[in-house]
Structure formats: structure tokens, C-alpha cells
Amino acid sequence: MAEKRxxxxxQQKRAIDARGADVLVTASAGTGKTAVLSGRCVDIVSDKSICPDVWSILVLTFTEAAAEQMRCRIAGQLRDAFLENRDAHLRRQLMLLQGAEISTIHSFCKRLITEYFYKLDLDPAFSVIDADEQKLLxxxxxxxxxxxxxxxxxIRDALERLLYRRDLRTxxxxxxxxxxxxxxxxxVVSxxxxxxxxxxxxELTNPFTADLGEKQKKNVAAKLQSILDQLNHVRRLCESEGGDVGWDEKLQDSHVAPVVKCIEMLKAGHWDKCTGAIRNFQKPTTRKAKGLPEPIASLIQSTxxxxxxxxxxxxxxxxVNPGYLDRLGGSVGPQTAVLVELIKKFDQLYGQAKRAVNCLDFADLEHYALRLLTDEASSEDEPAPSQTALSLRQRYKHIAVDEYQDINAVQQRILEMLSPGGNILGVGDGKQSIYAFRGAMPDIFLEQVKLASSDPGNALVGLRVDLNVNxxxxxxxxDFVNDIFSRIMTESFTKIDYDESSRLKPAPADKSKAQAPGGGKNIIEFHILDKIGKSRDSQNEQAGESEDENPDIVTSRQTQAAMIARRIRRMVGVDTGKAEFQVNDEQQGTLRDVEYxxxxxxxRSLAKKANDxxxxxxLAGVPVSCQATAGYFEAT
Ligand SMILES: Nc1ncnc2c1ncn2[C@@H]1O[C@H](COP(=O)(O)OP(=O)(O)O)[C@@H](O)[C@H]1O
Ligand SMILES: [Mg+2]
Structure with missing residues (x-):
């Protein structure tokens, strides 16, 4: 990808220039994180005194496409730097770039364990199982x-109890x-x-006596607070809309007071009294407030x-329920125990099945790599690098990780073994993690960000750099994104506060570029469709059935698709012959009418829905191509 200089x-410069400390760049999409990562790599590679050559950097990504793009970006920036001063060192780096370690974490792990297979007692002819095969196996x-x-x-008795009345579809x-x-x-590391x-x-007869109980209590406390907030909110709304004052007072006695009492009891540490009050609570009827217009009156009543x-x-x-607790105490234990046994057995048999055909899956690549890098004699809580890791530390002087928020605990540990500290650049966005299903934990990234300091004088803990120019x-x-996120992203809800440093700012206008008219104002539209067909969709989806069985019924998805198709036709001006607006053509550097x-x-997901x-x-005459990359199982 050719990029302009x-x-x-x-802020970007800070992240590129910092040396001697781990650098954590945290920012949302489009703020130039990946650009900074490649820019910093080129900057480091240009300086012989800190990096002998491009093979001394290790750049890790999460997808093959990202790795390839990264290599292109680094190549482009290296070329620019070379063209600027025709430096022989830079020319050599350009030639070496193809062999540089810029890859996905999995490819990197695979290369490591192939190189050191003899230390792992592994047959180096192993193959890597693909996702479909893995699912079948x-x-x-x-x-x-x-x-x-x-x-x-x-196990049989406990298994019977575990499976009793459960959904056992395959x-x-x-x-x-x-x-x-x-x-x-x-x-998970171990x-x-x-x-x-x-x-x-x-083994705990009362599972709530341990940590779990404390967490549950916290949940109850949080729930009580949110119920109280909700009630206070309707009272304020009723008052501001000029509703009946008597209603508000009535609500105080029958609705608000019991919740407040419970919160107070909890605060005073009287858990039993609080649960007693919850159990004895008689649900009052909620009447409509008089003097309010519809639909506000109904909204207030239903809230x-x-x-x-x-x-x-x-x-x-x-x-909250001691009777239930007694029953649970007797049955949760054995059920958990048998579930753990089943998982253990499953893991063991799955391991055997893989060994039988000499293949590894992605998780094996990571775990073998970690084993290779960790000193066997060290403890799990205080792992130390192995000799192999120490020699790799000599090889990779600088490490960079893109999309750091997608890292899981095993991969993080691998990084820790590979780095003596002070040479990692991690860029990520705590607001988006797409690999949660693979155990990715934005928490790991967020934790690192929290530990780091924005003050370069405090670089020992790592330098934090926030980018917010988009x-x-x-x-x-x-503006729209800022509006939405500042309301829904709070520390307590999402572990991140959408504060001033998170708000996105538009890049200053590039004078060399044509500007779209209107400066991009008012460009978000909401379209609300009537409910036609909706209930059918949701019923069918819940029951796991396909809508195709009822071809005569127009589903809400089809109605939505038709509406979007109509909207697109209007944008490009199919019927009027005049496009609704213009866009910036990056290649031409001019404005032109919007096209398909x-x-x-x-x-949100392509499976099934995209076809509609x-x-x-x-049918609406809108040309379309679809990137549904459904695997074998999804496609059939
Ligand atoms: N300082 C900058 N000036 C102009 N364009 C920039 C700047 N930084 C980044 N960009 C451009 O912004 C776009 C998004 O950058 P990218 O690194 O892909 O963002 P992210 O990784 O944060 O999603 C890219 O086209 C990149 O070239
Ligand atoms: Mg990026």
C-alpha cells in the first residue's frame, strides 16, 4: 500500500521517538496506531547504534493480512527514508526486509518450535490443523x-444429575x-x-462462602443501586413533565423505600437482614400517574x-435464598466435579487424537512456544526465561505488537519471556477486541495501560501515549461516535472511561485535498422500521429454525434490506439522475459524485443474513459483492 509521507x-512522534521504555499506544480505530508502529520500526532500523538490522525486530500481528500489510507499510516507509538520503544502510535493510520477522503470533510460534523441535520432543513434520478439521475432531x-x-x-450418577433435563442436542x-x-x-497459561x-x-459445600459469594454480593449491591437509579429517574421525569405529585409520593413508600432500606442494610453489613427484606417484598401495583400525556405516562409506568x-x-x-442454597450445596459440588472431569477427559482424548495424526492446533503452537521459552525450574507464578529465550532476546532487540487488545494470557507470557523489558511497543484499542472467543482479554492490555505513565520521566513503568486525532x-x-461512547463507556460498565483523552478529534483539514461539502455535518441517519415480520424472525431464530421454510412471509430482515437498497439508489441518484452528495476521490484528489x-x-454477523x-x-438493481467467508460448516 503506497502511502503519502x-x-x-x-503524540505520534512521542511514541515513535521514545527509547529505553516499553511504549503503550492506546487509541481507537483510524488514529494511526499501525502507522506509528511501522514508523517506529523504520526509525529504529535506521539507527544502526540501537538496531543492527531489520532482522533484529520482531513485529507481531493477529492476522496474516495484517502481517502482510505491515510489511508493505514498513517497506514503503523504508523506501521513503532511503530516497531521502540514499543511505547504504537503509538500502540493505530494504533488501533484508523480506526475511524480517513480521508475522502473526501463530506463525512466529510455529517457526520457533520448528527451529527448536528437538528441545520439545516434537516430530518436526507436524502439520497445523485447520478450523474445520478441528471442529470435526x-x-x-x-x-x-x-x-x-x-x-x-x-461418575455415572453425577453425570446423570448433570445432564438431567438439560438440552442435549449435539x-x-x-x-x-x-x-x-x-x-x-x-x-489460560496452565x-x-x-x-x-x-x-x-x-469441594466447597457452600460455594458462596468463597470469592464467588463475595462477587455475588457485589452483584446484588450493584443491582439494587441500578434499580434505585431507575426509580429516581422516573420520579424526576414525572416531576419535570408536570405529573401528579401524589403519584410521586406513593411511589416513594411502595417502590423506593424498600430498595433504599436494603441498600442501607447492605452498607451496614447486615447481609441476612437485606436478603430477608428482599424475600419478603410484596410487589406493589404500579398505577399510571395522572396528568401526563401519552406515551410518556405509559413509559413512566412501565419503567x-x-x-x-x-x-x-x-x-x-x-x-439470597437459604433454601436454595441448601439444595445447591448438595448438588452443585458433584456437578462441578463431574464437569471438570469431563473437560479433563476431553482434553486428554483430544490431545491423543491430534498426536495420532501428528498435528497441532493454534493453541498448541502457543503452548509449545511458551514451554520452550520458560525455564522449567521456575515456578508458574514467577516464570523465568529459558536459555532459548535468553538467546532470542539477543536476536530480537525490539518487539512491536499490533492490536494488543487481542492478546491472550499465553501470548502475553510469551512476550514477557522474549523481552527483558523496555523494548516492547504495543498498540491497541481497549474498546475493541475481536478475539474474545479465543481467550483474548482486553483486560491484559488495559492493565498494562494502567500501569504505564504518560510522563516520560517515569519511563520505568512504560510510557503511555494516547492518540485521538482520527x-x-x-x-x-x-461527533456521533463521541456522543454515543461518552454515554455508554464508563469505568464501572466497560472498565474504560470515555474521558477527554478518548474523545476523537478530526484531523486538521488537509489543504491539498478537496473537502466534501458541508464539512461532514449531519451525516448520520437513523431509520426506524415498523415491526412487520419482526416477531416471526425472532421466534424462528430463537427456535433455531430457518425462515426459508416460509418463503411467502417477508421477514424484517428482508424489509430492512429493501429499505437500505432504496436508500442507496437515492444516494447515487438512480431515478433522479443526480447523486445526493459528493465524496473525496483519494486517487484523483478531487470531489466526485458518490457511486455504488x-x-x-x-x-453484526454475516452468516445467513448476508444472503437476504x-x-x-x-432485485433492486443495486450491484453488490459480499465478503461472507463462511467456512464449510457455516456454508452448509
Ligand atoms: N499523522 C498523520 N497524518 C496523516 N495521515 C495519517 C497520520 N497518521 C496516520 N494517518 C493515516 O490514517 C489512516 C489510518 O491509520 P492506521 O495506522 O491504519 O490507524 P489505526 O491502526 O489506528 O486504525 C492511514 O491511512 C494512515 O496513513
Ligand atoms: Mg491498525
């Missing part, structure tokens, strides 16, 4: 695991959770200690009603 912002192993468990006397039923738990453990902890939990209902429902929580979107979009190719439809859109767009 970039003029770095002050896991389903087979799951069946075998359950069959074996039925044959085992010690594809997504309860047993599938075993695979999910095993997948989760792929991202499976063995997880098994141990889970077994200990199972107040929902709040007291949520309060009454708290009594169903196990931790180079990808116009002001209209950024400038428009993208994003969906494609079909309807085609």
Missing part, C-alpha cells in the same frame, strides 16, 4: 468423552459447553492449575414497574 502529530472426541464417562462407575446443546470450556482453557482450582471450588419487578426477582437468586473519518461521524463502490453495508441482502439488492 506522513506528517506525524506530536472435537465433535468426535466429545462423543467419545461422554461414552467413556457413562462406562465409568464413579450441535449446540449443553455438552457443547465442554468444548467451549476446553477452548477457553487454550488461552490448564493443570485451572483444573485444580475448579476441583477445589467443587417503574420493571424496576420493582427486578427488585422482586432478586429473591430468586441462589445467594485520520479516517469526518467530523460528523466522530463507495458504499458499504456492515452487519444480496438477493434483495440484486
Amino acid at each position: 506522513i506528517e506525524w502529530t506530536e 472435537k465433535m468426535e472426541v466429545l462423543e467419545k468423552t461422554i461414552d467413556r464417562a457413562w462406562e465409568q462407575n464413579g 450441535n449446540d446443546g449443553f455438552l457443547f459447553r465442554i468444548i467451549e470450556l476446553s477452548d477457553f482453557l487454550d488461552g 490448564r493443570e492449575s485451572w483444573y485444580e482450582k475448579a476441583s477445589l471450588l467443587a 417503574a414497574k420493571n424496576a420493582v419487578e427486578a427488585f422482586a426477582e432478586l429473591s430468586e437468586l441462589a445467594i 485520520f479516517r473519518s469526518t467530523k460528523g461521524i466522530l 463502490r463507495d458504499i458499504v453495508v456492515l452487519m 441482502y444480496v438477493e434483495i439488492f440484486r
Whole structure:
């Protein structure tokens, strides 16, 4: 990808120039994180005194495409730097670049374990299993695991209880959770200690006496507070809309006071009294306030009603209910124990199945790499680097990680073994982690960010750099994003506060570029569709059925697709012959009418849904291409 020579912002420069400290760049999409990463690599490589050559840097990404793009970006910037001063060192780096370690974490791990296979007692001819094969193998192993468990006397009774009245469909039923738990453990540093902890939990006769109980109590406290907030909110709303004062007072006695009392009891440490009050609470009727117009009156009534209902429902929580607790104490333990046994057995059989065909999955690549890099004699809590890791520290003088928020605990540990500290650049966005299903934890990134300091004088803990100038979107979009996120992102809710440093600012206007008219204002539209077909969609989806069985019924998805197609036709001016607005043509550097190719439809998930859109767009005469990359299982 050819890029114009970039003029770095002050903040970007800080991240590029800092030396001798780990640098954490935290920012949202489009702020130039990846650009900074490649820029810093080129800066470091240009300086022989700190980096002999481009093979001394290790750049890690999460997808092959990102790795390739990164190599191109670094190549482009290296070329620019070379053209500027025709330096022989830079020319050599350009030639060496193809062999530089710029890859996904998995490819990197694979190369490591292939290089050091003899230290791992591994057959170097292993192959890496692909996602579809892996899924098939896991389903087979799951069946075998359950069959074996039925044959085992010690487990059968508990297994029967565990499976009693559970959904046992093969594809997504309860047993599938075993695979999910095993997948989760792929991202945990030590499976063995997880098994141990889970077994200990199972042995507790009262599971709520431990940490879990404390967490549950905190949940109850948070829930009470949010119910109170909700009630206070409707009271204020009623008052500001000029509703009946008597209603407000009535609400105080019957709705608000019991919740406040519980919160006070909790604060005073009287847990038993609080749970007693919750259990004895009689749900009052919530009347409509007089003197308010519709639909405000109904809205206020239903919000107040929902709040007291949520309060009454708290009594169903196990931790609030001693009777339930007794029953749980007797059955949760054995059920947890058997579940842990099943996972252990599953992991063992799955390991055997992989060994039988000499293949490894992605998680194996990481775990083997970590084993290779960790000193066997060191403890799990204080891991030390192995000799191999120490020699790799000599090889890789600088490490850079893109999309750091997607890192899991095993990968983080690998980094720690590879780095003596002070040579890692991590760039990421705590607001987006796409690999949560693989055990990625934005928490790891957020924790690092929290530890780091924005003060370069305090570089020992790592330098934190926030970027908030956005180079990808116009002001209209950024204002909208700021508006939404500042309301929903709070420390308590998402672990990140959307504070001033998070707010996105548009890049200063580039004079050399043509500006779209209107400066990008008012460009967000909401379209609300009537409910036609909606109930059908949701019913069918919940039951896991396909809508195709009822071809005569127009689903809400199809209605939406038709509406979007109509909107797109208006934008490009199919019927009027005049496009609604103009866009900046990056290649030409001029403004031109918007065309189909400038428009993208994003969906939360492509599976199944995209086909409806494609079909309807085609019927509406809107040319469309779809990037549904469904694997074998999704496509059939
Ligand atoms: N200082 C800058 N001036 C102009 N354009 C920039 C600057 N920094 C980054 N860009 C451009 O902004 C776009 C987004 O950058 P990118 O690094 O992909 O963002 P991120 O990784 O944060 O999503 C790229 O086209 C990049 O070249
Ligand atoms: Mg990026």
C-alpha cells in the first residue's frame, strides 16, 4: 500500500521517538496506531547504534493480512527514508526486509518450535490443523468423552444429575459447553492449575462462602443501586413533565423505600437482614400517574414497574435464598466435579487424537512456544526465561505488537519471556477486541495501560501515549461516535472511561485535498422500521429454525434490506439522475459524485443474513459483492 509521507502529530512522534521504555499506544480505530508502529520500526532500523538490522525486530500481528500489510507499510516507509538520503544502510535493510520477522503470533510460534523441535520432543513434520478439521475432531472426541464417562462407575450418577433435563442436542446443546470450556482453557497459561482450582471450588459445600459469594454480593449491591437509579429517574421525569405529585409520593413508600432500606442494610453489613427484606417484598401495583400525556405516562409506568419487578426477582437468586442454597450445596459440588472431569477427559482424548495424526492446533503452537521459552525450574507464578529465550532476546532487540487488545494470557507470557523489558511497543484499542472467543482479554492490555505513565520521566513503568486525532473519518461521524461512547463507556460498565483523552478529534483539514461539502455535518441517519415480520424472525431464530421454510412471509430482515437498497439508489441518484452528495476521490484528489463502490453495508454477523441482502439488492438493481467467508460448516 503506497502511502503519502506522513506528517506525524506530536503524540505520534512521542511514541515513535521514545527509547529505553516499553511504549503503550492506546487509541481507537483510524488514529494511526499501525502507522506509528511501522514508523517506529523504520526509525529504529535506521539507527544502526540501537538496531543492527531489520532482522533484529520482531513485529507481531493477529492476522496474516495484517502481517502482510505491515510489511508493505514498513517497506514503503523504508523506501521513503532511503530516497531521502540514499543511505547504504537503509538500502540493505530494504533488501533484508523480506526475511524480517513480521508475522502473526501463530506463525512466529510455529517457526520457533520448528527451529527448536528437538528441545520439545516434537516430530518436526507436524502439520497445523485447520478450523474445520478441528471442529470435526472435537465433535468426535466429545462423543467419545461422554461414552467413556457413562462406562465409568464413579461418575455415572453425577453425570446423570448433570445432564438431567438439560438440552442435549449435539450441535449446540449443553455438552457443547465442554468444548467451549476446553477452548477457553487454550488461552489460560496452565490448564493443570485451572483444573485444580475448579476441583477445589467443587469441594466447597457452600460455594458462596468463597470469592464467588463475595462477587455475588457485589452483584446484588450493584443491582439494587441500578434499580434505585431507575426509580429516581422516573420520579424526576414525572416531576419535570408536570405529573401528579401524589403519584410521586406513593411511589416513594411502595417502590423506593424498600430498595433504599436494603441498600442501607447492605452498607451496614447486615447481609441476612437485606436478603430477608428482599424475600419478603410484596410487589406493589404500579398505577399510571395522572396528568401526563401519552406515551410518556405509559413509559413512566412501565419503567417503574420493571424496576420493582427486578427488585422482586432478586429473591430468586441462589445467594439470597437459604433454601436454595441448601439444595445447591448438595448438588452443585458433584456437578462441578463431574464437569471438570469431563473437560479433563476431553482434553486428554483430544490431545491423543491430534498426536495420532501428528498435528497441532493454534493453541498448541502457543503452548509449545511458551514451554520452550520458560525455564522449567521456575515456578508458574514467577516464570523465568529459558536459555532459548535468553538467546532470542539477543536476536530480537525490539518487539512491536499490533492490536494488543487481542492478546491472550499465553501470548502475553510469551512476550514477557522474549523481552527483558523496555523494548516492547504495543498498540491497541481497549474498546475493541475481536478475539474474545479465543481467550483474548482486553483486560491484559488495559492493565498494562494502567500501569504505564504518560510522563516520560517515569519511563520505568512504560510510557503511555494516547492518540485521538482520527485520520479516517469526518467530523460528523466522530461527533456521533463521541456522543454515543461518552454515554455508554464508563469505568464501572466497560472498565474504560470515555474521558477527554478518548474523545476523537478530526484531523486538521488537509489543504491539498478537496473537502466534501458541508464539512461532514449531519451525516448520520437513523431509520426506524415498523415491526412487520419482526416477531416471526425472532421466534424462528430463537427456535433455531430457518425462515426459508416460509418463503411467502417477508421477514424484517428482508424489509430492512429493501429499505437500505432504496436508500442507496437515492444516494447515487438512480431515478433522479443526480447523486445526493459528493465524496473525496483519494486517487484523483478531487470531489466526485458518490457511486455504488463507495458504499458499504456492515452487519453484526454475516452468516445467513448476508444472503437476504444480496438477493434483495440484486432485485433492486443495486450491484453488490459480499465478503461472507463462511467456512464449510457455516456454508452448509
Ligand atoms: N499523522 C498523520 N497524518 C496523516 N495521515 C495519517 C497520520 N497518521 C496516520 N494517518 C493515516 O490514517 C489512516 C489510518 O491509520 P492506521 O495506522 O491504519 O490507524 P489505526 O491502526 O489506528 O486504525 C492511514 O491511512 C494512515 O496513513
Ligand atoms: Mg491498525
